[in-house]
Amino acid sequence: MLEAFEAQRFRENAETVLSRLEKHLSDLSIRGLELADPARLTEAARALMTTEREQPTAFDEERLAAIVDLYVRTGIQVHSPGYMGRQFSGVVPLSGVIDFVSSVVNQPSSFYEAGQLPIVAERIMADELNQFIGWDPGRFAMLTTSGGSLANLTALLAARNRAFPGILSRGNSALQAQVRPAVAVGADVHYSVARAAGVMGIGEDRIVRLPLDRRRRIDADRVRPALDEAEEAGLTVFCLVASAGTTSVGAFDPLDRLAAVAQERDLWFHVDGAHGASLLVSDKLRHRLRGIDRADSLTWDAHKMMFVPAPCTLLFYRDRERSRGAFRQTASYVFDERQDSNSALDNGDKNFECTKRPMIMPLWALWAIYGKSLFADKIEYLCRLTQEAHAILESLPDFETIHRPEANILCFRYRPERIGDDRVHEFQVDVRNRVKEQGNFFISKVDVDGVAALRVVMMNHHITSGHFHMLLDEIRKAGQPQ
Numbered sequence: 001m002l003e004a005f006e007a008q009r010f011r012e013n014a015e016t017v018l019s020r021l022e023k024h025l026s027d028l029s030i031r032g033l034e035l036a037d038p039a040r041l042t043e044a045a046r047a048l049m050t051t052e053r054e055q056p057t058a059f060d061e062e063r064l065a066a067i068v069d070l071y072v073r074t075g076i077q078v079h080s081p082g083y084m085g086r087q088f089s090g091v092v093p094l095s096g097v098i099d100f101v102s103s104v105v106n107q108p109s110s111f112y113e114a115g116q117l118p119i120v121a122e123r124i125m126a127d128e129l130n131q132f133i134g135w136d137p138g139r140f141a142m143l144t145t146s147g148g149s150l151a152n153l154t155a156l157l158a159a160r161n162r163a164f165p166g167i168l169s170r171g172n173s174a175l176q177a178q179v180r181p182a183v184a185v186g187a188d189v190h191y192s193v194a195r196a197a198g199v200m201g202i203g204e205d206r207i208v209r210l211p212l213d214r215r216r217r218i219d220a221d222r223v224r225p226a227l228d229e230a231e232e233a234g235l236t237v238f239c240l241v242a243s244a245g246t247t248s249v250g251a252f253d254p255l256d257r258l259a260a261v262a263q264e265r266d267l268w269f270h271v272d273g274a275h276g277a278s279l280l281v282s283d284k285l286r287h288r289l290r291g292i293d294r295a296d297s298l299t300w301d302a303h304k305m306m307f308v309p310a311p312c313t314l315l316f317y318r319d320r321e322r323s324r325g326a327f328r329q330t331a332s333y334v335f336d337e338r339q340d341s342n343s344a345l346d347n348g349d350k351n352f353e354c355t356k357r358p359m360i361m362p363l364w365a366l367w368a369i370y371g372k373s374l375f376a377d378k379i380e381y382l383c384r385l386t387q388e389a390h391a392i393l394e395s396l397p398d399f400e401t402i403h404r405p406e407a408n409i410l411c412f413r414y415r416p417e418r419i420g421d422d423r424v425h426e427f428q429v430d431v432r433n434r435v436k437e438q439g440n441f442f443i444s445k446v447d448v449d450g451v452a453a454l455r456v457v458m459m460n461h462h463i464t465s466g467h468f469h470m471l472l473d474e475i476r477k478a479g480q481p482q
């Protein structure tokens with residue numbers, strides 16, 4: 001059995017896997033998701049297990065190939081032009097290769113001594129990307145976290161701990177009587193922010209939801225009155241969260257105007273750019289995040305629009321000192337009492353994870369080899385394509401547009417004449433489910449103002465407007481009376 005650890009065996013295994021993945025990547029046929037019945041999939045998976053036999057059988061490459069094939073076939077086909085439904089992307093294949101190196105060398109990256117190059121690469125990427133944010137290079141900080149949800153929670157913790165000193169160690173007893181901490185967010189904020197409020201003991205319902213304008217961005221003119229109202233209701237708002245690319249429609253909140261309010265009221269200003277911060281690397285699209293330099297913290301998911309394997313989230317703080325505020329803690333077995341030039345680079349005191357994947361490596365390697373244009377070109381194409389798709393919908397009488405896309409997310413409704421207002425919601429849900437079942441296209445749905453809409457997220461540069469027309473035909477087919 002111990003041959004499983006041998007280098008020669010490794011080479012053979014890797015070659016088997018590579019040849020299957022190459023086949024997978026070269027297949028550009030239109031397909032979405034082959035949704036398997038879980039019981040049948042369990043059966044198929046069990047049939048591949050040596051432990052299902054009386055005598056464990058010797059290793060054979062065929063079984064490995066079959067495992068890889070089953071894995072690949074049963075996933076959402078992110079590399080196909082039929083994939084238009086979610087925010088994770090078909091990765092740049094090289095980034096997967098680098099991730100594979102990370103898995104083999106297995107270096108957790110919260111501490112310099114365990115992940116030297118990843119920690120240095122994090123510093124380099126922080127400096128590279130901060131060119132687009134514009135913070136003082138000597139003062140800002142960046143760390144990686146396992147996903148945007150955790151980054152949002154981490155930033156909110158840092159914000160809360162700054163506003164209410166002592167709360168990390170003494171809990172709510174550190175609060176003065178009658179103080180009820182709260183967070184203000186746009187009505188379309190990602191659910192992870194409400195969840196973070198719940199986790200922190202603030203309460204999911206203690207979120208102040210700010211009204212949106214017609215473009216589904218926080219309506220900056222109505223923020224001050226909403227904050228006044230919250231204060232009158234006895235809440236102490238300590239943090240204002242804006243979205244740079246909302247999950248539902250990809251809207252960008254007016255960061256510069258919101259930053260002004262946050263500054264005026266001494267609120268921490270957090271920007272959830274999990275989806276849209278990547279637009280910063282494009283000279284043509286960066287303006288969507290105008291005002292980002294005035295934020296206190298920024299969540300940026302590279303596993304979305306930077307096309308690397310998940311998770312790879314970057315959490316930026318304008319002020320390095322504040323980055324330590326989320327988890328100020330001591331643990332003598334890892335945190336050095338007296339820092340030296342190596343341990344000063346550790347991030348273990350700033351992120352929640354102890355063991356953490358060296359998730360920066362795929363991103364850094366791509367940046368090192370291709371530079372920013374690899375990312376900017378694809379992002380610009382995807383945003384252009386989404387605008388084309390919007391224009392197509394505007395010209396069709398049986399479709400209804402809901403918003404003008406600012407990024408690569410587009411929501412719309414299929415409204416053939418026979419569907420009255422009372423059935424619109426239910427009809428969109430049915431259509432979406434049928435499109436998914438047909439298996440050619442994978443799209444999602446979202447409720448906009450309480451009514452379901454079809455949602456496409458253009459993450460794949462193989463998609464053309466021709467494919468979008470094909471999707472609309474598929475939607476029409478799915479909408480036929482059954």
Ligand SMILES: Cc1ncc(COP(=O)(O)O)c(C=O)c1O
Nearest residue numbers: 147148149190246247272274275
């Ligand atoms: C705006 C926004 N914030 C946060 C998240 C959560 O990110 P993650 O899935 O990396 O936890 C998402 C995910 O879709 C998102 O769109």
